[in-house]
Amino acid sequence: MIKLRDLEYLTAIDEHKHFGKAAQACFVSQPTLSGQLMKLEQQLGLQLVERHRRNVMLTPAGEQLVKEARKVLQAAGEFESCAKALLDPFAGDLHLGLIPTLAPYLLPHIMADLNTTLPNINFFLHENQTKVLLQQLDEGKLDVLILPYLAEMEKFESYQLFDEPLMLATPKNHPLATKKSLSLADLHGEKILTLADGHCLKDQAMGYCFAAGAKEDNSFQATSLETLRHMVASGMGITLLPALAAQGNLASDTLHYGKFQAPVPIRGISLVIRPNYSRMQCVRAIVASVRKSLSDIIT
Amino acid sequence: MIKLRDLEYLTAIDEHKHFGKAAQACFVSQPTLSGQLMKLEQQLGLQLVERHRRNVMLTPAGEQLVKEARKVLQAAGEFESCAKALLDPFAGDLHLGLIPTLAPYLLPHIMADLNTTLPNINFFLHENQTKVLLQQLDEGKLDVLILPYLAEMEKFESYQLFDEPLMLATPKNHPLATKKSLSLADLHGEKILTLADGHCLKDQAMGYCFAAGAKEDNSFQATSLETLRHMVASGMGITLLPALAAQGNLASDTLHYGKFQAPVPIRGISLVIRPNYSRMQCVRAIVASVRKSLSDIIT
DNA sequence: TTAATTGATAGGCTTTAACTATGATTAAGT
DNA sequence: ACTTAATCATAGTTAAAGCCTATCAATTAA
Numbered sequence: 034m035i036k037l038r039d040l041e042y043l044t045a046i047d048e049h050k051h052f053g054k055a056a057q058a059c060f061v062s063q064p065t066l067s068g069q070l071m072k073l074e075q076q077l078g079l080q081l082v083e084r085h086r087r088n089v090m091l092t093p094a095g096e097q098l099v100k101e102a103r104k105v106l107q108a109a110g111e112f113e114s115c116a117k118a119l120l121d122p123f124a125g126d127l128h129l130g131l132i133p134t135l136a137p138y139l140l141p142h143i144m145a146d147l148n149t150t151l152p153n154i155n156f157f158l159h160e161n162q163t164k165v166l167l168q169q170l171d172e173g174k175l176d177v178l179i180l181p182y183l184a185e186m187e188k189f190e191s192y193q194l195f196d197e198p199l200m201l202a203t204p205k206n207h208p209l210a211t212k213k214s215l216s217l218a219d220l221h222g223e224k225i226l227t228l229a230d231g232h233c234l235k236d237q238a239m240g241y242c243f244a245a246g247a248k249e250d251n252s253f254q255a256t257s258l259e260t261l262r263h264m265v266a267s268g269m270g271i272t273l274l275p276a277l278a279a280q281g282n283l284a285s286d287t288l289h290y291g292k293f294q295a296p297v298p299i300r301g302i303s304l305v306i307r308p309n310y311s312r313m314q315c316v317r318a319i320v321a322s323v324r325k326s327l328s329d330i331i332t
Numbered sequence: 333m334i335k336l337r338d339l340e341y342l343t344a345i346d347e348h349k350h351f352g353k354a355a356q357a358c359f360v361s362q363p364t365l366s367g368q369l370m371k372l373e374q375q376l377g378l379q380l381v382e383r384h385r386r387n388v389m390l391t392p393a394g395e396q397l398v399k400e401a402r403k404v405l406q407a408a409g410e411f412e413s414c415a416k417a418l419l420d421p422f423a424g425d426l427h428l429g430l431i432p433t434l435a436p437y438l439l440p441h442i443m444a445d446l447n448t449t450l451p452n453i454n455f456f457l458h459e460n461q462t463k464v465l466l467q468q469l470d471e472g473k474l475d476v477l478i479l480p481y482l483a484e485m486e487k488f489e490s491y492q493l494f495d496e497p498l499m500l501a502t503p504k505n506h507p508l509a510t511k512k513s514l515s516l517a518d519l520h521g522e523k524i525l526t527l528a529d530g531h532c533l534k535d536q537a538m539g540y541c542f543a544a545g546a547k548e549d550n551s552f553q554a555t556s557l558e559t560l561r562h563m564v565a566s567g568m569g570i571t572l573l574p575a576l577a578a579q580g581n582l583a584s585d586t587l588h589y590g591k592f593q594a595p596v597p598i599r600g601i602s603l604v605i606r607p608n609y610s611r612m613q614c615v616r617a618i619v620a621s622v623r624k625s626l627s628d629i630i631t
Numbered sequence: 632t633t634a635a636t637t638g639a640t641a642g643g644c645t646t647t648a649a650c651t652a653t654g655a656t657t658a659a660g661t
Numbered sequence: 662a663c664t665t666a667a668t669c670a671t672a673g674t675t676a677a678a679g680c681c682t683a684t685c686a687a688t689t690a691a
Contacts, residue, residue, distance in 0.1 A: 035408055037336060038679085052638055065680050067638060072678095077415045084638065094418045101411040101610070108407045109334055112400040116376045119393045311400070337648085351669055364649055366669060371647095383669065384657095 037109055039073045040102035042066050046082060047099045050089045107173045115311035122314040124153035130166040130175040131158065134234040134258050135197075135302065138277035139179070146326045151318055163233045170307060177316065179323070181233055182303035190310070191303040192320045195327045199238060199273040199298040201291035202265045209271065210289035217293060221246035226261060226270040229254040234300070238273040241298040262288070275300065280330070336408055338372045339401035341365050345381060346398045349388045406472045414610035421613040423452035429465040429474040430457065433533040433557050434496075434601065437576035438478070445625045450617055462532045469606060476618065480532055481602035489609070490602040491619045494626045498537060498572040498597040500590035501564045508570065509588035516592060520545035525560060525569040528553040533599070537572040540597040561587070574599065579629070 045055035045066070056066040074081050081095035091099060117125050131139065140158065147156065159166070159175060167186065169175045182191055201220075203210045209219060225242045227249055228235040239249055250270050255261035258278050265272055266287040279290040304320055344354035344365070355365040373380050380394035390398065416424045430438065439457065446455065458465070458474060466485065468474045481490055500519075502509045508518060524541045526548055527534040538548055549569050554560035557577050564571055565586040578589040603619055 034336060035412060037333060040411070053636090061679090062681060063638075064640080064682085068640090069679075071639085078419055079415060089638090094415075097418065097610075098411065098415060101407070101414045105404065105407040105411050108400070108404040112339070112397065112404050113334060115400045116378060116393075116397055119396065120377055311396070335648095352667090360648090361650060362669075363651085363671080367671090368648075370670085388669090 035073075035076075035105075037106065039069055040105055042070050043073065043081065043095070043102050044099055044106065046070065046089065047091055047095070052089065103172075110173055111311065118312040118315070121153065122312065123151055123318065125312075126155045126157060127177065127312075127315065128157045128159060128175045130169060130178040130180075131160055132163055132166065132180045132233065133160050134228070134232060134275060134278065135180065136160045138275070138280065139302075142277070142330055143323050143326045146322045147319065150322045151315065154315065162231050164231070167305075170305065173307075176306070176310070176312070177319065178305040179302060180305065181237060181300040182305070183233065186303075186305055188308075189305045190308045191305045192316075194302045194304055194320065194323050196299040196301050198276045198293070199241065199300065200276055200279045201271060201293065202262065202274045202279065203271045203289050203291065204265060204268045205287055205289050206268075207271060207289070209291060212291070214294050215291045217241060217245040217296065217298060219245075223247045224250040224270060226250050226264055226272040227254055228258070228261060229256050234258075234275065237300050238298075241273065273298065277330075334372075334375075334404075336405065338368055339404055341369050342372065342380065342394070342401050343398055343405065345369065345388065346390055346394075351388065402471075409472055410610065417611040417614070420452065421611065422450055422617065424611075425454045425456060426476065426611075426614065427456045427458060427474045429468060429477040429479075430459055431462055431465065431479045431532065432459050433527070433531060433574060433577065434479065435459045437574070437579070438601075441576070441629055442622050442625045445621045446618065449621045450614065453614065461530050463530070466604075469604065472606075475605070475609070475611070476615065477604040478601065478622070479604065480536060480599040481604070482532065485602075485604055487607075488604045489607045490604045491615075493601045493603055493619065493622050495598040495600050497575045497592070498540065498599065499575055499578045500570060500592065501561065501573045501578065502570045502588050502590065503564060503567045504586055504588050505567075506570060506588070508590060511590070513593055514590045516540060516544040516595065516597060518544075522546045523549040523569060525549050525563055525571040526553055527557070527560060528555050533557075533574065536599050537597075540572065572597065576629075 041059055042055065045058045046052070049055040049058060052067055053063045056063040059066060070082065077098075079094045079098075080092050081098060083090040083092055114125070136158070144156070147154075159169070161169070163180055163183070166175065166178050166180065167189075170178055170189065179194065181197075182193070201209060201215060209215065209223075212219065220242055223242075225239065225247050227239060242249070253264070253269070255264060258274065261272055262274065262278070264270065268287075274290065304316070304323070306316055310316065340358055341354065344357050345351070348354040348357060351366055352362045355362040358365060369381065376397075378393045378397075379391050380397060382389040382391055413424070435457065443455070446453075458468070460468070462479055462482070465474065465477050465479065466488070469477055469488065478493065480496075481492070500508060500514060508514065508522075511518065519541055522541075524538065524546050526538060541548070552563070552568070554563060557573065560571055561573065561577070563569065567586075573589065603615070603622070605615055609615065
């Protein structure tokens with residue numbers, strides 16, 4: 034029978050391509066890892082690793098088995114975290130993934146409540162783009178995501194948390210800044226500053242803009258919301274900002290945030306987990322806590 | 333770190349509810365299993381088993397962890413069979429599932445060719461109803477299914493093998509037996525004998541019959557195709573039989589098999605596997621072999 | 632040529648999973 | 662009520678497996 038430790042050694046070799054480093058990562062000596070890996074190869078009757086003088090490579094068979102090995106280790110990890118959750122459903126480590134256009138603006142509003150209602154949970158925060166987060170969630174590296182819901186997430190389980198309106202950020206002296214009643218149609222013909230590709234906010238915001246007959250300003254793409262905000266402030270254009278990112282800066286000297294009349298552009302923020310995730314009690318507590326925290330802020 | 337052997341012990345206890353039997357199933361002595369399980373409980377800090385003198389029960393925590401344990405063991409099993417397949421892609425055990433209305437009539441036509449093209453594969457044949465087969469395929473107990481494709485199989489991967497026409501089985505002296513040109517519409521108003529519930533052939537056949545305005549004969553349900561055939565032969569009614577089941581009995585004294593004009597009622601027989609099943613080379617060989625075997629028989 | 636890097640080998644220690652034999656507790660039979 | 666059978670736990674022992682340190686051999690870089 035295969036041993037889980039051997040599979041760890043194999044995946045470590047794949048990650049480090051180096052026996053010494055891999056051994057260190059597994060907290061064993063290099064001869065131990067070397068020996069166990071050889072034993073595994075012998076047991077399977079397959080060569081998994083090509084030992085070259087200067088760099089270690091996996092054979093095709095090795096590549097394929099590493100994938101299987103990871104699945105086994107992931108299942109084993111879920112067994113263990115499930116056991117931990119059974120010990121105390123409201124304790125343990127929890128890795129939370131958020132996107133960059135949400136994390137810095139949302140976390141201040143929710144973390145205090147979360148730490149109060151779940152005092153024994155250690156929250157680890159991970160900031161990344163949607164695609165990466167979903168991948169990591171699937172791999173079990175993350176436990177919970179909070180991000181705008183998209184159709185591609187239907188294979189996961191999700192809980193609607195709140196709708197975040199998008200607001201129009203303009204320089205103070207922009208004609209649209211003084212308009213009494215602002216609607217999406219007013220964007221017709223405008224050029225809109227956007228985030229870099231890969232940020233889902235860009236796609237969502239531009240979706241609304243294109244529908245209203247606005248165009249993307251292709252001369253520049255901001256790499257963060259803060260950059261974008263400063264570009265607007267310095268008069269380089271206008272853009273859509275999520276409400277949480279606009280909060281607290283409404284009275285800026287140079288910036289104006291305009292609220293849209295109905296239909297208000299929004300992004301629906303959801304909490305996403307793997308189906309059958311073992312710590313549902315914890316998830317429900319998080320959903321409830323976040324909804325409560327947000328109910329005061331998002332009207 | 334959890335050990336795979338411990339997980340086997342746990343699942344064995346779940347299956348047998350008896351330490352001695354479970355130990356036997358794992359090929360170890362009872363004290364060994366007893367001790368290891370206790371150590372596991374200690375390690376997790378959870379009681380998994382309620383030891384009553386007369387019957388052993390799993391605790392709720394145990395029930396939940398058994399589910400996780402099975403997932404781990406399944407993944408480990410896939411690792412091992414993947415390794416075996418890499419050693420020789422065309423060798424090893426292969427568990428093939430078929431439905432009862434297909435197996436006895438199809439297997440004689442395909443097994444000889446399969447054994448010739450894949451001489452080092454040991455085919456284990458499993459006969460069961462669709463629902464059970466899909467469950468077992470998902471659990472990894474089966475490798476390959478051959479059955480009529482239904483929409484509920486879309487989460488699996490499937491390969492169309494052949495279309496099997498349905499024929500009208502009547503007693504020789506039945507009016508429809510002598511009709512020159514037979515079409516589904518001729519079933520209008522007829523009462524059709526059927527198989528018991530659970531057989532997918534029943535649903536498919538009756539689908540065609542209902543559409544043609546025929547009704548189900550509710551006074552009796554046959555538990556096998558052979559029973560059904562004999563009922564028709566003894567003049568109790570008419571029914572639809574798959575072409576393979578009709579073959580070789582066309583010239584019976586008492587039975588008549590009628591071929592339908594277009595649109596011919598059919599059932600589409602497919603080969604179904606888990607997505608990412610590790611032995612695709614083998615699967616492709618099977619698909620090719622079966623298609624070839626059938627090409628002579630189904631016109 | 633020398634020094635450094637890297638994986639393999641050797642020998643020894645420790646842990647542990649396995650066994651057999653036996654004990655303790657309960658359920659059922661006489 | 663006593664005995665027998667069944668069943669899981671305990672005790673003590675053994676064999677194997679995994680790990681360590683120390684060292685070797687091969688290759689690369691200086």
